[in-house]
Amino acid sequence: MSDDNNISTEGIIEERRKKLELLREENRAYLNNFSKNNNANEIHKSFESLSKEELEADPVEGLTVAGRIVLRRIMGNASFATIRDASGDIQIYVSKQSISEEKYNDFKTWDLGDIIGIEGKLFRTRTGELTIEASEVVLLTKAIRPMPDKFKGLADIEIKYRQRYLDLMSSQDTQKVFLDRSSIIDSIRSSLKSRNFMEVETPMMHPIPGGAVARPFITKHNALDRELFLRIAPELYLKRLLVGGFERVFEINRSFRNEGLSTRHNPEFTMLEFYEAYASLDQTITFVEDIIKDANSAIGNDNNISWGDDEIDLTSFRKISLHESVLEFNTELNQADLNDIKKLKDFAISKNIKIEDDYGEGKILLEIFEKTVEHNLVQPTFITHYPIEVSPLSRRNNENPDIADRFELFIGGKELANGFCELNDPDDQSDRFKEQVKAKESGDKEAMAYDEDYIAALEHGMPPAVGVGLGIDRLVMMITNKTSIRDVILFPQLKS
Numbered sequence: 001m002s003d004d005n006n007i008s009t010e011g012i013i014e015e016r017r018k019k020l021e022l023l024r025e026e027n028r029a030y031l032n033n034f035s036k037n038n039n040a041n042e043i044h045k046s047f048e049s050l051s052k053e054e055l056e057a058d059p060v061e062g063l064t065v066a067g068r069i070v071l072r073r074i075m076g077n078a079s080f081a082t083i084r085d086a087s088g089d090i091q092i093y094v095s096k097q098s099i100s101e102e103k104y105n106d107f108k109t110w111d112l113g114d115i116i117g118i119e120g121k122l123f124r125t126r127t128g129e130l131t132i133e134a135s136e137v138v139l140l141t142k143a144i145r146p147m148p149d150k151f152k153g154l155a156d157i158e159i160k161y162r163q164r165y166l167d168l169m170s171s172q173d174t175q176k177v178f179l180d181r182s183s184i185i186d187s188i189r190s191s192l193k194s195r196n197f198m199e200v201e202t203p204m205m206h207p208i209p210g211g212a213v214a215r216p217f218i219t220k221h222n223a224l225d226r227e228l229f230l231r232i233a234p235e236l237y238l239k240r241l242l243v244g245g246f247e248r249v250f251e252i253n254r255s256f257r258n259e260g261l262s263t264r265h266n267p268e269f270t271m272l273e274f275y276e277a278y279a280s281l282d283q284t285i286t287f288v289e290d291i292i293k294d295a296n297s298a299i300g301n302d303n304n305i306s307w308g309d310d311e312i313d314l315t316s317f318r319k320i321s322l323h324e325s326v327l328e329f330n331t332e333l334n335q336a337d338l339n340d341i342k343k344l345k346d347f348a349i350s351k352n353i354k355i356e357d358d359y360g361e362g363k364i365l366l367e368i369f370e371k372t373v374e375h376n377l378v379q380p381t382f383i384t385h386y387p388i389e390v391s392p393l394s395r396r397n398n399e400n401p402d403i404a405d406r407f408e409l410f411i412g413g414k415e416l417a418n419g420f421c422e423l424n425d426p427d428d429q430s431d432r433f434k435e436q437v438k439a440k441e442s443g444d445k446e447a448m449a450y451d452e453d454y455i456a457a458l459e460h461g462m463p464p465a466v467g468v469g470l471g472i473d474r475l476v477m478m479i480t481n482k483t484s485i486r487d488v489i490l491f492p493q494l495k496s
Contacts, residue, residue, distance in 0.1 A: 012146045016111060020142045031140050034117035036066040041087035043122070044130060052124035060122040063132055065090060066140065068169065069114050070147070079108065080131070083116060088172070091131040092118050098135050106139075113143030113169075161486050161494055180299040181476045181488060185252060187298035188272055188472075191291045197248040197274055202237035204230060204254065208449045211235030212469075213392065214257040215445045217267070230256035233469065235393065236454050238275050239422060242465055243457045250274035252472065263484040264414060266492050270472040277463040281405050281421055284466040285382055288409060288417055289317050291470070292380075296479050307412045308483045310378050319407075321385040322369055329373045338365060358442060362387025362402070377410035386420075392432045392448060394420035395464075409470075416475055419468035426458035 023029040047060060067083035067090075078095035096104045098120070110116065119136040148170040160167045160174075167174045189199070207226070209216035211233030219228050234251050241249050252272050259265055276284065293303065293314055303314040320328070323338055330347070337343040344364045348355050353371050355364055365387055377383070386406040388396055394404035406420035423429050433455070439447035476488040486492040 009146060013144055016142065016144045019109060019111075020144065023139070023142060028139065029142060031138065034066060034138055034140055035064065036085075036117065037064045039085050039087040040065065040067070040083075040090035043090055043132075044088065047122055047130060052128070055123050062119070063122060064117065064119045065092075065132065066117040067115065068143075068147075069110065069112050069116060072112065074108050077104075079104075083118070091125075091129055092120070092134055092137075093123075093125075093131050094134045094137055098133055099137060103137060107137050110139055111143060111146075113145070113147040114139060115141035115143070158494075161492055164490055177476075177480050177482065177488060178490060180480050183298045184295045184476055184479055185472065187295040188291055188470075189252065191294050192250045192274060195248065195287075197250045197276070198246060200238070200241060200246075200249050200251055201253065202231075202234045202251060206231050208451050210448050210451050210454070211237075211393075212255075212257075213390075213446045213448065215259060217256050217258045232257050233271070234273050235467065235469070236451060238273055239462060239465070239467070240454070240457050242275055242277055242422075243460055243462045247277040247463070248275070261493060261495065263486070264474070266473065266485050266489055268493060269485075269489075272470040272472055273467065275422070275465050275467040277465045279466040281384075281407065281419070281466055284419055284468060285317075285319070285407060288419065288468060288470070289380075292416075292475065295475065299479060301479060305479070306481050307478050308481070310412050312411060312478070313379060317380040317382060319382040319384060322365065322383050322387070323385065325373050325377075325381075325383055326365065326369050329376055330368070344368065358439075360387075360389045362389030366390045374410060374415070375413040378412055380409065380411045382407045382409050391420065392436055393423055393429075395423045395425075396428070411478060414474055414478075415471070416478070417468055417470040419466060422462070422465045422467050424458060424462040424464060426455050429458055430455050 020029060043063065043065070047055075050060075065083065065085065067085035069081050070084045070089065071082035073080045078093065078097075080091060080093055082089050082091050094104060094107050099107075117138045117140050118132055118134045120132045120134040123131055123133055125131050148166055168178075193199070205219065205221075205228040207228060209229040209232055211231070212235065214232040216232050217230040219230065220226070221228050233255055234253065238249055238251060250272065251274075252270065254268055255271050256268050259267060261267070296303070296305065296314055305312050305314065323335075326338065327333055327335065333343075333347060337347070339361065341361045341364065344361060345355055348364055348368055351368070351371060353367050355367065359367070369383075384407045385397070386394070386404045386408070388394070388402055388404050391404035391406050394406045397403040397405050404420055406418075408415055408419075409417040423432070433448060433450040436448040437450050440449070473485050473488055477483070477485060480488065482488050486494075
């Protein structure tokens with residue numbers, strides 16, 4: 001029998017195809033008549049406490065498992081192999097004493113990567129490893145292509161992302177990231193359901209792009225002969241539900257933004273958005289803290305975690321206004337400068353920050369914040385009091401109408417969440433949509449369109465409410481200590 005490590009990939013494929021042809025001739029290729037009742041992790045958990053002698057005295061029989069062969073030691077009259085299922089690995093022992101010689105010889109021709117089914121009883125080897133002694137073995141799926149090298153794994157990062165199935169097949173660490181991702185999302189959903197939020201689904205294709213300042217993807221409905229946009233956010237539809245009478249709603253789903261690729265950005269991403277009528281901004285900030293801490297605990301982390309080179313303390317969330325943060329990290333400026341558009345422009349230019357002619361004070365201030373402050377916000381920080389100019393869907397602050405009742409959460413120098421008291425004044429919202437339309441006509445490809453139906457909905461009356469958007473992918477990055485968004489998305493978008 002040839003060793004996969006000593007011949008070329010082409011040679012391996014050719015040899016395995018010959019084996020597959022024999023299986024086809026005998027009507028044994030790609031069987032679907034094996035049922036498994038156990039998994040590897042369940043067996044380890046249930047019987048780890050039993051000694052070799054206890055298993056011999058009271059055998060655990062009738063176990064049925066299935067999985068991919070990831071290791072094997074083929075010998076004369078008896079062989080060992082390790083199979084991997086969705087829960088983990090389990091060792092199996094196959095010998096001429098427990099199955100027929102014909103089946104044993106057949107088993108010896110099987111390859112790494114093949115998917116097999118086993119029935120048998122549990123025992124411990126001389127080294128103490130829990131092992132299933134097979135009384136029945138069956139080849140379910142013949143793997144034509146070889147697995148990645150079991151020692152080197154996937155060294156090529158491109159293959160890791162483009163052929164995620166190989167990464168998952170060969171790396172239990174990668175599997176764990178996505179199992180953790182599922183647990184994190186379950187925790188978020190549980191946090192919301194425990195507070196009587198209703199989960200809903202809203203359209204992915206919108207007739208008008210809205211809900212965020214971002215450039216949309218454009219598609220076309222052929223039968224209707226009309227242009228549609230992949231949603232950049234579900235916000236305006238979720239708020240229509242508030243108008244309709246639902247007071248607590250949330251959605252965990254995809255949004256799409258036609259922007260560049262980076263370690264922080266994927267054009268298709270998962271976001272939580274939730275809206276609560278009659279809530280306050282401070283109550284919501286506390287709730288967001290709780291959601292994040294509970295999600296972190298859901299995978300067994302304590303409140304002090306590592307994210308790349310940073311140590312994050314999730315017991316301490318700071319709250320500071322955008323103006324205060326700009327002054328804190330730019331000591332050349334003072335409070336009066338923040339209200340002087342010329343001084344703001346001059347300062348931005350001195351920092352090589354690109355400023356367009358039509359930017360107002362609020363937009364310039366936000367650009368300064370993003371370039372000089374944001375990356376410094378390592379510990380959990382809620383930035384509040386955003387300029388109304390850059391918050392087209394937010395309610396105005398009662399004391400200062402130039403400021404929005406809004407926050408953004410930053411951890412590890414990255415934005416994780418955006419929340420605000422929702423603008424429910426239809427006339428104010430209409431005026432702000434018109435400003436967005438002017439910006440779009442002036443060349444701003446991220447500006448919003450005018451949504452007449454949404455204005456009509458507001459005219460029917462929307463209760464006061466707070467809404468939050470939280471990036472699931474970035475949250476998973478933080479909790480699982482990954483520095484690239486591609487590591488937490490199963491099939492990330494990549495350059496050609």
